[in-house]
Amino acid sequence: MTTHWTANWGQFYGFTKDSPPWPLLMRAAALASRGGQALDLGAGAGRDTRYLLEQGFQVTAVDSEPRSVTLLAALPQDHLQVVQSSFEDFPFAFAIYDLISAQFALPFMPKERFATVFGRLKAALAPGGDLVVAHWRGWPAEAPQEAAEVHRQLTSDERFETLVEHLDAEFVLHVFRRR
Numbered sequence: 191m192t193t194h195w196t197a198n199w200g201q202f203y204g205f206t207k208d209s210p211p212w213p214l215l216m217r218a219a220a221l222a223s224r225g226g227q228a229l230d231l232g233a234g235a236g237r238d239t240r241y242l243l244e245q246g247f248q249v250t251a252v253d254s255e256p257r258s259v260t261l262l263a264a265l266p267q268d269h270l271q272v273v274q275s276s277f278e279d280f281p282f283a284f285a286i287y288d289l290i291s292a293q294f295a296l297p298f299m300p301k302e303r304f305a306t307v308f309g310r311l312k313a314a315l316a317p318g319g320d321l322v323v324a325h326w327r328g329w330p331a332e333a334p335q336e337a338a339e340v341h342r343q344l345t346s347d348e349r350f351e352t353l354v355e356h357l358d359a360e361f362v363l364h365v366f367r368r369r
């Protein structure tokens with residue numbers, strides 16, 4: 191059951207399907223020298239999933255949208271597990287991911303579920319693993335969460351070291367490393 195705020199992502203998938211990966215993810219993947227297990231939350235049309243596969247990660251790509259799952263099914267499947275699920279229902283494993291990427295996705299979670307799910311997400315990162323998060327500042331206005339607030343919950347968490355921070359009028363971007 192979809193409990194989160196949702197939108198018609200068709201146009202976004204059309205724009206991004208053949209796009210290069212989000213630049214911050216490339217930077218984080220370069221920092222994460224060991225490769226290993228990656229989790230792409232809100233994988234959409236798969237631009238970042240594809241890049242992570244190309245970088246040699248074993249990738250779990252999660253999205254609740256059936257159209258996303260269809261597009262992800264067109265990627266090479268050998269090192270990919272596609273999971274159609276909301277973040278709220280996804281069974282996060284404990285401390286196994288070397289890289290978690292959540293690009294333009296986390297603020298869509300419902301406010302009342304956010305703390306619990308965010309706690310599971312953070313615990314899913316292996317010690318020394320990296321979390322890459324980006325979102326538009328204040329857009330879409332109807333989204334349940336404000337990106338800056340979501341990111342504040344990481345910058346204020348002493349278990350996470352901020353490796354990269356970029357804040358401007360349009361974007362809020364971070365790479366965090368779990369201590």
Ligand SMILES: C[S@@+](CC[C@H](N)C(=O)[O-])C[C@H]1O[C@@H](n2cnc3c(N)ncnc32)[C@H](O)[C@@H]1O
Nearest residue numbers: 194232233234253254255276277293294295298
């Ligand atoms: C703006 S798109 C970003 C897609 C991709 N990360 C990118 O940057 O190209 C947001 C994606 O997150 C997914 N999404 C949003 N909220 C979600 C939730 N609570 N659970 C699972 N997927 C969610 C949407 O279905 C959509 O594919």
